[in-house]
């Protein structure tokens with residue numbers, strides 16, 4: 001069992017009527033660690049934070065913070081700094097007063113003098129590029145400015161027992177989001193307390209989390225380092241959430257033809273799989289069990305290359321659409337009756353309607369068709385050395 005003084009959740013469950021919002025959540029966040037919680041809308045991310053903050057009462061399970069169970073503590077006594085997804089700013093207080101409010105709670109008086117407090121708040125507002133809005137009321141702010149005012153109020157609580165940020169940068173423009181992602185992460189890492197960063201954006205989660213918890217349907221679908229989740233998604237559902245665009249997922253049936261394992265799509269089209277991926281699949285499952293095995297094959301968009309049709313060992317496809325992004329193009333192609341998306345550094349100037357060749361150039365992940373759980377990936381141990389490639393920079 002995990003043993004540290006950060007946050008430890010054991011078997012946490014919460015239902016609303018007959019809707020199970022959280023179902024047996026085990027999670028831990030070490031002191032000084034940032035855990036990103038990601039998942040689709042309605043997965044239970046906000047409910048998880050509210051149970052930790054004491055704003056929702058879990059049906060069962062335990063919450064340990066700072067080495068003790070906090071179930072009996074009132075929300076105000078838990079020392080939680082919480083950025084609500086809805087911001088929950090005081091409408092009659094200015095941005096400055098909103099940010100200062102947690103440091104002025106009676107009975108939890110800040111050890112800062114008036115000047116020190118003004119300095120602390122001022123620095124945070126400046127960092128979030130809203131220093132010039134300190135005297136404005138929330139009603140005089142844009143959505144992104146409100147989000148940053150609420151974020152400042154959470155971040156100025158330097159001595160919080162835990163910081164939880166529920167979608168802290170979702171309403172900011174891309175440039176600001178990019179800058180603040182790093183700055184907020186550094187600020188959280190500099191503290192001794194655990195931190196939770198909630199985002200529906202899988203790639204944001206990979207970039208800010210020391211570890212990432214993928215929450216789907218109230219359950220932890222995967223909890224691991226960004227690299228583990230990027231390289232080895234535990235299931236089809238996790239794979240769908242990670243990547244932009246996410247992994248291509250193709251329903252196929254494996255066949256052993258004269259000692260060679262092949263994969264056939266529903267429409268009879270044969271995939272040409274990288275031999276090393278097949279070897280790993282066979283090693284993980286045994287050849288016998290693969291006979292007529294229904295699988296879902298996962299290939300990342302950057303692990304497919306567009307090549308000339310006349311090259312050997314290619315799969316025939318037709319270009320459906322092309323989106324040029326400068327450094328790369330996103331090309332959608334038909335493969336039999338299925339579609340794949342390719343992140344091509346060299347799109348060879350292809351045009352919609354053109355027939356081209358495709359080759360899988362990177363590792364292929366195999367998932368069980370029935371359950372969606374991962375069987376094996378090309379990333380697994382290879383000759384004692386784990387293959388490593390960079391998690392994509394955002």
Ligand SMILES: Nc1ncnc2c1ncn2[C@@H]1O[C@H](COP(=O)(O)OP(=O)(O)OP(=O)(O)O)[C@@H](O)[C@H]1O
Nearest residue numbers: 016019021040041042043044045046047048085200
């Ligand atoms: N107070 C409530 N009463 C009833 N149902 C609720 C309540 N709060 C949340 N739910 C339900 O619990 C589930 C989880 O909701 P939650 O807000 O935790 O999801 P989320 O992952 O944060 O979603 P989003 O990304 O859209 O904010 C949803 O089905 C939601 O409808």
